[in-house]
Every structure is written in structure tokens, then in C-alpha cells.
Amino acid sequence: MVRIGLAGPLSDPVGTPMKQAAELAAAEINAMGGIAGQRLELIERDDHGDPDSAVAVANSLYDAGVVAVVGHVYSGTTLAAAGVYNGGRDPVTQISPSSSSPEVTHAGDYTFRICPSDLAHGAALARWARERLGLQHGAVLYLNDEYGRGIRQTFVDEFVNLHGEITETDPYLGSSPALEPYIERVARRRNAQFILVAGNRDEGEVALRVARSQGVTVPFLGGDGLEGIEEAGALAEGTFVSAAYLPSLDTPANRKFVDAYHQRYPTAGLPNQPAAATYDVIYLLRSVIARTGANRRRIRDGVAAIGTSGPAFEGVTGSIAFDANGDVPRQRVVIGVVRHGTVSAAEGQ
Numbered sequence: 001m002v003r004i005g006l007a008g009p010l011s012d013p014v015g016t017p018m019k020q021a022a023e024l025a026a027a028e029i030n031a032m033g034g035i036a037g038q039r040l041e042l043i044e045r046d047d048h049g050d051p052d053s054a055v056a057v058a059n060s061l062y063d064a065g066v067v068a069v070v071g072h073v074y075s076g077t078t079l080a081a082a083g084v085y086n087g088g089r090d091p092v093t094q095i096s097p098s099s100s101s102p103e104v105t106h107a108g109d110y111t112f113r114i115c116p117s118d119l120a121h122g123a124a125l126a127r128w129a130r131e132r133l134g135l136q137h138g139a140v141l142y143l144n145d146e147y148g149r150g151i152r153q154t155f156v157d158e159f160v161n162l163h164g165e166i167t168e169t170d171p172y173l174g175s176s177p178a179l180e181p182y183i184e185r186v187a188r189r190r191n192a193q194f195i196l197v198a199g200n201r202d203e204g205e206v207a208l209r210v211a212r213s214q215g216v217t218v219p220f221l222g223g224d225g226l227e228g229i230e231e232a233g234a235l236a237e238g239t240f241v242s243a244a245y246l247p248s249l250d251t252p253a254n255r256k257f258v259d260a261y262h263q264r265y266p267t268a269g270l271p272n273q274p275a276a277a278t279y280d281v282i283y284l285l286r287s288v289i290a291r292t293g294a295n296r297r298r299i300r301d302g303v304a305a306i307g308t309s310g311p312a313f314e315g316v317t318g319s320i321a322f323d324a325n326g327d328v329p330r331q332r333v334v335i336g337v338v339r340h341g342t343v344s345a346a347e348g349q
Contacts, residue, residue, distance in 0.1 A: 007071030075101030097277030122154025
């Protein structure tokens with residue numbers, strides 16, 4: 001038996017698809033004979049998206065004898081748990097499907113991720129706004145945490161570098177922030193051609209609702225934290241979002257994954273980025289463990305070799321190749337646009 005840990009907010013709308021994709025991958029692998037003839041078993045732990053819970057989950061998985069961990073989902077939980085996975089006498093490889101904070105780069109030798117960092121998301125959005133949409137002036141609303149500040153800073157730096165102008169940057173706190181004063185100022189000055197929301201879906205919906213109620217009709221942009229914004233219906237129409245993955249990507253690997261996911265979970269809707277990336281991580285670990293065996297140190301070295309001394313791993317989310325910090329700097333960021341309740345790749349990519 002080969003035990004792999006699965007850690008994340010497994011019971012919430014972002015984490016449930018991750019759990020489902022992991023179980024799909026495990027079922028497929030076991031149906032094909034497992035890993036080097038051994039059955040793959042997932043040891044699942046729900047961290048509820050909370051850093052303190054993530055530490056407890058990490059300790060539980062570390063002591064459960066898992067050979068590697070897929071998780072966590074959010075940057076804060078990944079960073080909180082990284083000290084556990086990287087410590088002790090027998091550290092265990094941690095591969096996050098979706099933690100985008102720049103701080104994850106330095107979380108430890110046993111911590112990896114297979115999504116672009118906020119540095120890539122912010123810069124990609126800035127290039128899209130300036131070069132593709134031809135916008136020159138814009139306002140930024142940002143969640144005052146490490147995620148929001150990361151998106152804000154890289155967006156602003158790149159946009160200004162491209163000779164654009166940021167008319168204002170305003171911080172907020174909480175999932176239901178009081179954004180009326182900021183947007184009233186935008187409406188009054190009329191000097192912003194777009195609004196970037198560097199935060200999460202809930203705040204994005206609040207900002208859109210306030211803006212539209214005040215007659216502000218400029219385009220909205222946001223990072224991967226706005227995942228699910230399309231479910232706001234007409235309110236979100238035309239919103240641009242950056243993503244490491246879109247279920248509409250027309251590649252053979254993605255079509256096969258989406259079809260298999262739908263067949264196994266016909267009422268679940270489309271898989272999200274954590275789901276697709278988790279599916280990739282399970283298969284990546286299968287490939288590594290088949291070569292290295294179940295020794296934690298050898299698994300870590302096998303993962304680190306992907307894309308450096310060994311070939312890249314070709315998955316649903318693209319070509320996965322780690323650098324010396326466990327990042328995947330060559331994975332691209334896709335810009336999606338909300339149209340009629342769905343997100344698809346924007347034209348011109």
C-alpha cells in the first residue's frame with residue numbers, strides 16, 4: 001500500500017472538487033494496477049482553510065506515514081503547514097496545487113507547487129489591460145493580506161512599466177468590505193478605465209454590485225482569487241480573470257480529464273484549478289514513486305528532478321517543470337472572460 005496525503009478545505013466549494021479529482025485519479029491508477037503493483041490509498045484531512053488547522057493536519061499526515069502530501073490549497077495554509085513537512089527526522093514532500101503567494105517560493109526544500117505565483121498573475125493581468133485592451137488609466141482595490149498585496153504590487157509595477165497610470169490604490173478587509181467610498185471617488189473623478197480587484201470572489205461581487213449601482217460600467221479585472229465569479233450571473237458579465245487553468249481549454253489531456261470527471265461526478269459541475277492540478281499531482285507522484293520507491297527523501301529528489309535533470313511532466317494543466325525553489329516558472333497564466341455565466345479563454349491568446 002502506498003499512502004499519499006490529501007490536505008485542503010475538502011468540504012468547501014473550492015476544495016470539494018480537489019477531493020473529487022484526487023479520488024478520480026486514485027481510482028484510475030488502482031484500476032491500472034496501482035503504483036508498481038501496490039494499491040494507492042489517499043489519506044484525506046480537511047484543514048477548513050484555516051492555518052492553525054493546517055498545522056494540525058500536517059502533523060497528523062506526517063505521523064500517518066504518508067510518502068507525500070498533495071496540499072494545501074490556500075497560500076496561508078500551505079505556508080503554515082510547510083514547517084511541519086520540512087522538519088523532523090524524515091521530512092515529507094508537500095506539493096500544493098494552487099498556493100500562489102510569492103512566499104511559497106522559500107517555504108522549504110520539501111515544498112513544491114504546480115501553479116504560477118502571484119507575481120505571474122499580476123503581471124499577466126497588467127499586460128492584458130494595457131496591451132490587449134489598450135487601457136491607460138485604472139484603479140486598484142486590494143485585500144490587505146499577502147495575496148491581495150502580492151497581486152496589487154506586481155500588477156501596478158508591470159502596468160506602470162508599460163506606461164500606464166494607476167489613479168488610486170485602496171485597501172480593504174473582510175469578505176464584505178465597505179467599498180462605497182472608494183467607488184464613489186472613482187465615479188466622481190471618472191479617470192479610471194478599469195477597476196482591478198486584487199482579492200477574492202466575495203469581495204469582487206461586492207465591488208461589482210456597488211459599482212454598477214453607481215453607474216460605473218468600466219471593465220473589472222481580477223486574479224485567480226475571483227474563481228467562481230461567473231456564478232454571479234449578469235453582474236459579472238465581461239469581467240476578466242487570470243487563471244492557471246480553465247476547464248474549457250481545448251487540449252487532449254484536458255478534454256479527457258473533464259470527460260472522466262463528469263462521468264464520475266455528473267452533478268458536480270466543471271472542475272476548478274485545484275481539481276485539475278491535484279489530478280496532475282497524483283499522477284506525477286505515481287510516476288516518481290514508480291521509479292524511486294516509497295522512501296520520502298528519494299521521492300523529494302525525484303520530484304525536484306522534474307524539468308531539470310529529468311523531463312518535464314505533461315499534465316492536464318500543462319507542462320510541469322520545477323526550478324530550484326520548487327516553482328513552475330514556465331507555466332503560463334491564462335486570461336479568461338465571463339460570458340453568459342461561464343469563463344472561457346479571452347480572444348487574442
